[in-house]
Amino acid sequence: MKLAGYIPNGAVVENAQDFRDLSAEEVKQHALYKPVVAEARNRLALFRVLDENYREWADYLQSLLHPGPVDEAAVALKLDRLLLNYLTCAHHVRAHFEASFQQRFRTDSSEQKKYKMLLDGLCQASWPFSFFLDFGNYLRHQGLGLGFFKRKVAPTAVSLELTLNAAELLNTTKDWPRSKLVPAKGIIELTGLLREFHTQMMQKYSGIVISTFFAELTPASDFYKKLAAEVRQKDPALAMGFNDNGKTVLAPNDLFAELGLAGVVRK
Numbered sequence: 001m002k003l004a005g006y007i008p009n010g011a012v013v014e015n016a017q018d019f020r021d022l023s024a025e026e027v028k029q030h031a032l033y034k035p036v037v038a039e040a041r042n043r044l045a046l047f048r049v050l051d052e053n054y055r056e057w058a059d060y061l062q063s064l065l066h067p068g069p070v071d072e073a074a075v076a077l078k079l080d081r082l083l084l085n086y087l088t089c090a091h092h093v094r095a096h097f098e099a100s101f102q103q104r105f106r107t108d109s110s111e112q113k114k115y116k117m118l119l120d121g122l123c124q125a126s127w128p129f130s131f132f133l134d135f136g137n138y139l140r141h142q143g144l145g146l147g148f149f150k151r152k153v154a155p156t157a158v159s160l161e162l163t164l165n166a167a168e169l170l171n172t173t174k175d176w177p178r179s180k181l182v183p184a185k186g187i188i189e190l191t192g193l194l195r196e197f198h199t200q201m202m203q204k205y206s207g208i209v210i211s212t213f214f215a216e217l218t219p220a221s222d223f224y225k226k227l228a229a230e231v232r233q234k235d236p237a238l239a240m241g242f243n244d245n246g247k248t249v250l251a252p253n254d255l256f257a258e259l260g261l262a263g264v265v266r267k
Contacts, residue, residue, distance in 0.1 A: 001022045001177040001242050001243065002018040002019070002020065002021055002022060002242065003018070003019045003020050003021075003026075003227060003230065003231065003240070003242065004016055004018050004239070004240070004248060005017055005019060005231040005238030006237065006238060006239055006241055006242050006248060007237060007238065012024045016243070017238075018243050019231065019234060021196075026223075028132045029223050030223075030251070033216065033223060033224075034218035036217060036220055037252060037255065039214075040214050040217055040259060041259065043213070044210075044214075044260075044261065045260075046092070046093045046096060047093065047201070047202060047206050047222075047260060047261060048259075049089060050086070050089050050093055050202070051202060051260055053082075053085050053089045054086055056082055056085075056086075057079075057085075057086050058195075059080055061079075061191065064151060064160060065159075066158060067083070067153055067158055067206075069196075070151065073092060074150060074151070075149070075151070076146060076149045079146050079149060080146045081144040083144075083146060083194075083231060084139065084145060087132065087139055087145060088139075090132070090136065090201060091136045091140075091189075093201070094133075094205075097209050098136070100213065101115060101212060103113060104213075111212075115212060118208045118212075119208065122200065122204050122205065122208065125204075126196065126197075126200045126204070128194075128200065129196075129200040129201075129204075130178035130179040130187075131176075131178075131181065131193065131197075132176075133177040133178050133179070134177065134178050134181065135179075136221060137168065138173060138175075140174070141173070142172050142173055143172070145190035146162065146190075147163055147168065147169075147188075147190070148161065148162070148163045148165070149161065149162050150166070156196070162191050163187050164188055164190055165184045165186075165187060165191055166181055166182065166183055166184070166186055166187075166188060168228070169181060170182075170183060198234045202261065202263060202264070203263045203264055203265050204265050206261050206264045207264050207265040217255070220252075220255060221252070221254075224251055224252045224255055225238070225253070225254060225255070227240050228240035228254070239253055
């Protein structure tokens with residue numbers, strides 16, 4: 001097997017060229033990491049779906065910042081739909097990995113303790129993260145997510161007000177175990193809070209998932225990135241791959257970026 005470079009053109013390989021034979025150790029590492037990367041691409045795609053849901057929400061908010069008239073009832077309904085889609089997806093991401101964790105580590109008290117400590121630590125470090133874990137439960141059992149919406153049009157600017165009222169939420173349910181919601185929180189600004197939650201999901205929570213389920217993903221990323229750098233040093237226009245008996249085999253060049261998790265905080 002040889003280290004190769006090629007001009008990336010979607011799924012088409014163009015102008016492939018070989019550079020050197022892989023060492024026996026490199027062949028061994030590639031064989032070790034290949035199934036790890038394949039499983040990660042499949043299961044961590046949930047985070048890409050989550051990110052797409054958030055982009056749809058954020059893009060729709062941006063589209064409302066124009067001075068023309070809108071049907072506010074229709075806008076509020078669409079915001080509720082997009083918010084519900086996003087938070088349902090976030091719940092599914094967590095439920096998927098929680099179920100996998102229990103299947104894999106049900107009898108491993110050390111891993112149980114470690115995972116709980118990491119999740120509790122994230123909740124303590126980020127109130128938006130802990131709040132939306134609780135708020136997801138509110139959505140599933142109590143009502144829709146958009147508390148108050150108003151679009152304000154001024155002569156020089158358009159602004160959006162999306163808020164929740166802590167007292168009203170507490171009147172509906174007292175079940176806020178992680179965020180410890182209290183009336184003193186008052187009016188909660190939704191847009192910035194959701195943005196912070198999404199950042200925590202994509203960077204910190206994904207890091208917990210990777211360290212728990214894909215411990216070999218970071219060394220795999222480093223392995224492929226080093227080979228990709230070697231190829232780019234010869235020609236910056238080339239992507240890295242392998243020549244396996246005359247067939248060009250594609251390989252990750254920047255694994256975490258390709259997984260949609262370039263900003264992940266690795267544990």
